C-alpha cells in the first residue's frame with residue numbers, strides 16, 4: 183500500500199490570554215491510522231481483502247476559519263472504478279504531540295510548568311518533489327488478509343465477554359487455555375516480565391460484514407530477555423515461534439503478544455502500601471512506552487492485539503487487552519472462549 187501525505191501538519195500553541203507561544207511541525211507516524219481505516223472497510227466488506235489502493239492523509243478545514251486551520255484530518259483510500267472510502271479523525275489525535283511540544287516550550291522557558299495552553303492544528307501543502315517533506319512512502323506490500331470463512335454468531339454462543347466491548351472494535355475471542363498458560367507462566371516467574379507470541383486465526387463472516395480473531399495458543403517466548411521492567415523479543419524467539427507454527431500446521435498466524443506486568447514487584451520496590459496499589463494506574467490497563475514500541479515494531483497490523491497479565495499483590499491475576507482503535511493503541515474488551523470451535 184502506498185501512503186501519501188501531501189500536507190505538512192503543524193501545531194500552533196497559545197497561552198490562556200491568546201498570545202502565541204510558537205508553532206512546530208507535527209511529526210507523526212501515519213501508518214497505524216491508515217492501516218486501521220483500511221482494515222475497518224475490509225471488515226465491513228467495502229474493500230477487498232487484497233486491498234492495495236493508495237491511502238492519503240488529508241486535512242479537514244476548520245469550518246469558519248478555513249485553510250490552513252484544521253478541524254481534523256481524514257484518511258482517504260482510493261479504489262479502481264469506485265468512490266474512495268474515507269474516515270475522519272479529530273484534532274485530539276494531536277494531543278500527545280501537543281503535550282510533548284509543551285514540555286519543550288517549558289524547557290525553553292517559553293511556557294511555565296503547568297501553565298494552561300490551547301493549540302490549533304494547521305496544514306500547508308508539502309513542496310512537490312520535496313523528499314523530506316511528508317511526501318510519499320511505500321509500506322511493505324501487505325499480502326491479502328488470511329481470513330477463513332466462519333460464523334460470528336457461533337463464536338458468540340460459546341463466549342463470555344471480558345472488559346468493555348466496543349462494537350467498533352474487531353471482536354477477539356481468546357481460548358481459556360491461552361490465559362491459563364499465561365497465568366502459569368506468570369506465577370512461575372513471579373517478579374519478572376515474561377511473555378509469548380499469540381497465534382490464531384482471522385475469521386470472516388460475510389453475512390454480517392465482520393472480520394474477527396480467534397487466539398488459539400500462546401507460544402512461550404523461551405528466548406526473551408525479561409527483567410522486572412522490560413521484555414524483549416529476540417531473533418531466537420521469532421525462530422521458535424515460526425517453527426511452532428509450522429509444526430502445528432493449522433493455518434495459524436501471529437496475532438500479537440502476551441506479557442506479564444509484575445506490579446507487585448514494581449510497587450514493593452517503591453514501598454507502595456497495599457491500599458495505594460489498588461488505585462495505582464500500573465495495576466490495570468497499563469501499556470508502557472516499551473510495550474508500544476514492541477507492538478509497533480513486531481505486531482503492527484490493524485488486527486494485532488496485546489494481552490497484559492496484571493500480577494498485583496492485592497487480587498487474583500487479571501488480564502487487559504490492547505489494540506489499534508482509530509490508529510491509537512487503546513485498552514479494549516474481548517471474549518473468553520471455552521473449548522474448541524469449528525468456526526462454522
Ligand SMILES: [Zn+2]
Nearest residue numbers: 441443470473
Ligand atoms: Zn509491559
